[in-house]
Amino acid sequence: MIELHRIRTDKKAIIDGLHKRGLSNAEGLIQAIYNLDIEKRAIQLQLDNLSATLNKLNQEIADVLRKKDPAATLEAKKEESNQLKKKIKQLAEKFKAHGSDLLAQLYTLPNLPHESVPAGSHADDNVIIYQTPRMVVKGGSAHWDLVKKYDLVDFELGNKITGAGFPVYKGKGAKLQRALINFFLDQALKAGYTEIQPPILVNEASAYATGQLPDKEGQMYQIASTPFYLIPTAEVSITNIYRDAIIAESALPVKHVGYTPCFRREAGSWGADVRGLNRLHQFDKVELVQIAHPDYSYAKLEEMLTYVQGLVEQLALPYRVLKLCDGDLGFCAAMTYDIEVYAIAQDKWLEVSSISNFETFQSNRLSLRYKDKTKKTCLLHTLNGSGLALPRVLAALLELNQTPEGIHIPKVLQPYTGFDIID
RNA sequence: GGAGGGUUGGCAGAGUGGUUUAAUGCAACGGUCUUGAAAACCGUGGUACUGUUAAAAGUACCGAGGGUUCGAAUCCCUCACCCUCCUCCA
Numbered sequence: 001m002i003e004l005h006r007i008r009t010d011k012k013a014i015i016d017g018l019h020k021r022g023l024s025n026a027e028g029l030i031q032a033i034y035n036l037d038i039e040k041r042a043i044q045l046q047l048d049n050l051s052a053t054l055n056k057l058n059q060e061i062a063d064v065l066r067k068k069d070p071a072a073t074l075e076a077k078k079e080e081s082n083q084l085k086k087k088i089k090q091l092a093e094k095f096k097a098h099g100s101d102l103l104a105q106l107y108t109l110p111n112l113p114h115e116s117v118p119a120g121s122h123a124d125d126n127v128i129i130y131q132t133p134r135m136v137v138k139g140g141s142a143h144w145d146l147v148k149k150y151d152l153v154d155f156e157l158g159n160k161i162t163g164a165g166f167p168v169y170k171g172k173g174a175k176l177q178r179a180l181i182n183f184f185l186d187q188a189l190k191a192g193y194t195e196i197q198p199p200i201l202v203n204e205a206s207a208y209a210t211g212q213l214p215d216k217e218g219q220m221y222q223i224a225s226t227p228f229y230l231i232p233t234a235e236v237s238i239t240n241i242y243r244d245a246i247i248a249e250s251a252l253p254v255k256h257v258g259y260t261p262c263f264r265r266e267a268g269s270w271g272a273d274v275r276g277l278n279r280l281h282q283f284d285k286v287e288l289v290q291i292a293h294p295d296y297s298y299a300k301l302e303e304m305l306t307y308v309q310g311l312v313e314q315l316a317l318p319y320r321v322l323k324l325c326d327g328d329l330g331f332c333a334a335m336t337y338d339i340e341v342y343a344i345a346q347d348k349w350l351e352v353s354s355i356s357n358f359e360t361f362q363s364n365r366l367s368l369r370y371k372d373k374t375k376k377t378c379l380l381h382t383l384n385g386s387g388l389a390l391p392r393v394l395a396a397l398l399e400l401n402q403t404p405e406g407i408h409i410p411k412v413l414q415p416y417t418g419f420d421i422i423d
Numbered sequence: 424g425g426a427g428g429g430u431u432g433g434c435a436g437a438g439u440g441g442u443u444u445a446a447u448g449c450a451a452c453g454g455u456c457u458u459g460a461a462a463a464c465c466g467u468g469g470u471a472c473u474g475u476u477a478a479a480a481g482u483a484c485c486g487a488g489g490g491u492u493c494g495a496a497u498c499c500c501u502c503a504c505c506c507u508c509c510u511c512c513a
Contacts, residue, residue, distance in 0.1 A: 049482090052482070059441080065441080
């Protein structure tokens with residue numbers, strides 16, 4: 001959520017930032033919030049003054065009673081208090097309405113892009129900042145054929161048990177995926193991340209705090225019996241550990257890694273992109289979360305990017321790094337790098353990681369702060385990145401490493417799989 | 424699922440209708456003393472909002488939301504969470 005004081009003090013910069021993201025009506029939206037804020041403060045001033053008067057009046061009543069004065073003035077004061085209370089109640093309702101209105105409007109605004117984010121309105125405008133030098137030549141069977149041939153993933157079974165997009169991993173397919181999870185977790189531990197196993201259902205407050213609500217309500221699965229949501233990413237649960245928290249500066253940066261299943265309705269997705277493991281309703285992901293001091297959060301973003309590149313390189317997958325343009329940024333992000341691996345048989349780039357700095361966008365909703373040297377409480381920066389999303393890595397690995405004899409397992413995974421070939 | 428007890432500042436813990444602007448203790452921070460430290464003593468106290476050049480000052484917050492009352496941490500209702508016992512269970 002954009003900080004209100006920035007709208008008060010630097011309206012133009014906010015409007016410009018939103019324009020970059022393609023919000024053509026930014027000016028109207030911001031002006032409405034600006035006006036609402038002024039009105040709200042005027043109401044608060046009145047309200048506070050009336051409350052102060054009421055408090056004094058009640059004290060006077062107490063004094064009258066204590067002195068056991070003839071209570072001639074008592075009823076009059078009570079009546080006055082009642083009148084005042086009526087006024088306060090009306091005003092308080094107006095104040096509350098303004099507050100929730102203001103919040104609702106602020107909630108709908110996406111984050112502002114960092115100044116270094118490339119201009120653009122479509123995914124085509126994203127900038128490729130790195131690509132594996134020696135490009136493999138496309139060819140071979142697509143992974144959806146390979147998993148059938150070697151009985152690694154069964155989509156039909158998933159259809160039967162749940163529905164489309166909920167595959168069943170079997171035998172060496174299941175073992176390979178588990179090997180990847182453990183490999184990713186171990187690598188993260190080595191890089192100084194602390195492992196978390198969070199709940200995969202979250203309440204409404206959590207979903208608001210990290211920005212899934214109200215923006216992506218339709219993309220999450222809801223529980224019918226309870227107002228809970230299945231997490232679309234571990235980021236939601238892990239970041240919410242720090243909701244309503246003040247962290248000591250000495251404890252920064254906070255670095256967490258967590259493995260969870262992720263659930264996405266993917267409403268509106270269709271076509272060839274959803275084939276096989278490319279896009280699922282349930283998938284596994286190892287997620288990295290960092291909470292960093294504002295002064296060096298961008299250094300942490302680069303650190304995370306380098307770290308995730310290291311993972312893909314150890315798996316010997318061809319990949320590229322994109323810096324997302326203004327128009328393709330996620331709702332909460334100020335800057336995002338995507339890492340895409342090349343699926344050789346499909347001849348497609350598959351996004352396996354998205355690494356973002358949210359700056360204060362989430363911490364403002366979370367109320368996640370630290371105390372600076374002058375003891376002032378300030379918002380922290382939150383970051384996250386996938387490290388990595390499992391099914392697409394699996395798909396790319398299978399397609400890349402297929403041979404007539406079988407599918408070879410990358411060296412770094414063999415200690416985890418216990419086998420070096422799927423045949 | 425059933426019954427009972429609870430939720431107060433960083434922590435512990437008093438407080439059952441009006442000097443509670445929440446006692447007291449611990450921890451913390453600042454100071455005095457000291458060569459330095461400890462101890463002792465003195466002082467400061469959270470969060471958010473409004474307000475101001477800066478202050479001052481004001482308002483709200485005792486799990487959340489509502490209600491009763493001139494006045495609620497305190498009484499009533501709803502909900503969440505925690506503890507104990509019973510039941511069930513990986």
